Amino acid sequence: MLSSEPALIAALRADLSAAPFTVERTGAVLGPVAAGALAREQVLPAERATRDNPDPAAVLIRLFTLGDPVDRATVDAALPALGGAGALALGLVRDAGDALIATCDLRPYGDQEHAWWLASDLSELATRAPLSEDHVLGVGGASTTLASWTPRPRVGRALDLGTGCGVQALHLSTHAEHIVATDISDRALSYVRFNAALNGQEWDIRHGSMLEPVAGERFSLIVSNPPFVITPRDHGMPTYEYRDGGQQGDAVVADLVTRLGEHLEPGGIAQILGNWEIVGAAPWQDRVGAWARAAGVDVWVVQREIQDPAQYAETWARDGGHQSGTTDFNQMYAAWLDDFAARDVTGIGFGIITMHRPESDREPFVDLLDARGPVAAPMGPAVLAGIQARVWLAEHDDDAILDTSWSAAADVTVAQHFRAGSSDPEVIEVAQGGGLGYRESLDTASAAYLSVADGDLTARAALAAISGLLELDQDELVEAMLPRLRRWIAAAILR
Numbered sequence: 001m002l003s004s005e006p007a008l009i010a011a012l013r014a015d016l017s018a019a020p021f022t023v024e025r026t027g028a029v030l031g032p033v034a035a036g037a038l039a040r041e042q043v044l045p046a047e048r049a050t051r052d053n054p055d056p057a058a059v060l061i062r063l064f065t066l067g068d069p070v071d072r073a074t075v076d077a078a079l080p081a082l083g084g085a086g087a088l089a090l091g092l093v094r095d096a097g098d099a100l101i102a103t104c105d106l107r108p109y110g111d112q113e114h115a116w117w118l119a120s121d122l123s124e125l126a127t128r129a130p131l132s133e134d135h136v137l138g139v140g141g142a143s144t145t146l147a148s149w150t151p152r153p154r155v156g157r158a159l160d161l162g163t164g165c166g167v168q169a170l171h172l173s174t175h176a177e178h179i180v181a182t183d184i185s186d187r188a189l190s191y192v193r194f195n196a197a198l199n200g201q202e203w204d205i206r207h208g209s210m211l212e213p214v215a216g217e218r219f220s221l222i223v224s225n226p227p228f229v230i231t232p233r234d235h236g237m238p239t240y241e242y243r244d245g246g247q248q249g250d251a252v253v254a255d256l257v258t259r260l261g262e263h264l265e266p267g268g269i270a271q272i273l274g275n276w277e278i279v280g281a282a283p284w285q286d287r288v289g290a291w292a293r294a295a296g297v298d299v300w301v302v303q304r305e306i307q308d309p310a311q312y313a314e315t316w317a318r319d320g321g322h323q324s325g326t327t328d329f330n331q332m333y334a335a336w337l338d339d340f341a342a343r344d345v346t347g348i349g350f351g352i353i354t355m356h357r358p359e360s361d362r363e364p365f366v367d368l369l370d371a372r373g374p375v376a377a378p379m380g381p382a383v384l385a386g387i388q389a390r391v392w393l394a395e396h397d398d399d400a401i402l403d404t405s406w407s408a409a410a411d412v413t414v415a416q417h418f419r420a421g422s423s424d425p426e427v428i429e430v431a432q433g434g435g436l437g438y439r440e441s442l443d444t445a446s447a448a449y450l451s452v453a454d455g456d457l458t459a460r461a462a463l464a465a466i467s468g469l470l471e472l473d474q475d476e477l478v479e480a481m482l483p484r485l486r487r488w489i490a491a492a493i494l495r
């Protein structure tokens with residue numbers, strides 16, 4: 001457990017700023033090859049890039065990322081205000097004779113506009129051993145996915161459920177006035193207290209399981225990268241707290257989807273990640289749609305990936321530092337396959353769930369999308385626009401759509417593909433540059449509509465002109481176009 005003694009934290013902050021221990025500086029010290037190798041969990045190039053380098057950032061990488069013993073004089077030079085003694089007092093390092101060895105990972109982290117530091121448990125790359133069951137994760141792929149997809153309007157109260165080392169809370173600190181951060185892990189909360197202090201934040205940090213610590217409370221924004229990994233029960237599997245909520249199948253995510261709505265203010269948004277089981281030949285929308293309809297609020301789900309049971313088992317049996325092919329790995333692999341077979345699970349979906357509490361008593365909407373291609377980064381602005389568009393659609397009828405003068409968004413292009421030698425296009429396609437990278441084939445009439453959608457004509461007037469030009473029945477054209485217009489408004493093809 002780390003200490004958050006203010007004077008020592010202030011000294012550490014001064015040292016990390018002076019180093020400077022920033023994302024840019026560590027990137028420059030490592031260079032692209034060693035940084036790339038580290039991302040693939042290979043330490044050798046990073047060892048070579050930092051070994052004889054007295055730059056404080058290089059010393060701190062060796063100490064806190066690679067887990068190398070570093071002699072006291074070198075630590076004293078890299079952290080002149082705190083010194084090795086202060087690092088020992090904070091609990092960041094332990095004594096190893098002439099050298100100090102990190103007890104935790106500490107690294108710079110940031111977005112385009114903010115520079116922070118995050119402490120978490122040392123990765124298996126530094127310890128060269130499988131993770132312990134109470135391991136506190138640093139920033140992983142799922143953390144950055146959630147951070148990217150979170151809409152970031154200015155809000156009052158925000159909740160980070162299952163905060164881990166506090167990475168989502170740091171992002172929330174850029175646009176929320178009051179942040180509640182919860183976790184079931186005392187070790188995680190010790191890191192959160194430390195990271196909040198180190199980054200000059202005051203969060204309301206609470207211990208407890210899932211929604212228990214916020215019973216009866218509402219928030220304008222809730223984010224959660226919950227322990228959503230589907231894990232066989234009763235097979236002697238390691239129960240990694242950071243990824244496993246201890247329930248059967250995908251019940252952790254089902255519970256959250258059905259209960260989070262109660263904790264949203266009217267107009268409030270929840271953004272969570274999750275896995276779901278795809279059972280037999282049923283489409284994924286059946287199961288997730290049932291959760292969404294039970295939620296009592298608007299739910300928009302984007303499925304980003306499907307793995308088959310073997311792929312899923314391999315991913316999670318390997319996670320935590322277990323080598324493929326070992327007895328441990330094979331036992332876990334078999335347990336996952338048995339567990340999925342017992343429920344006839346044929347696939348496991350991964351995606352992002354956005355929930356929104358309507359401000360009126362209208363019927364909530366449910367939108368279940370598959371979008372597996374590249375998306376904008378960050379995605380938050382597109383998610384916010386997507387929610388606003390869906391709310392507008394839920395609150396307006398066909399006449400309102402037809403009486404609006406829509407504009408095709410600036411990132412929308414229309415491509416025509418011709419068969420060699422032909423002057424008539426074989427395929428016309430609309431493509432969105434940002435957002436979810438929406439694509440759809442067009443017929444002549446819908447392509448004509450997009451070409452005139454510049455905010456001048458109402459959709460009704462534009463379709464009347466197009467039906468005259470193409471000699472189509474106007475009512476039939478309007479009828480055929482309305483579902484398209486709805487899709488395009490939701491996807492921000494039309495604004």
Ligand SMILES: C[S@@+](CC[C@H](N)C(=O)[O-])C[C@H]1O[C@@H](n2cnc3c(N)ncnc32)[C@H](O)[C@@H]1O
Pocket residue numbers: 137138139140142143146161162163164165166167168182183184185188208209210225226227228241242243244245
């Ligand atoms: C996947 S990690 C997410 C950490 C961090 N928020 C992020 O985005 O990287 C899931 C977190 O949920 C916590 N957790 C596990 N079971 C929980 C429970 N029943 N209630 C609350 N938190 C739980 C774990 O301790 C862990 O910190």
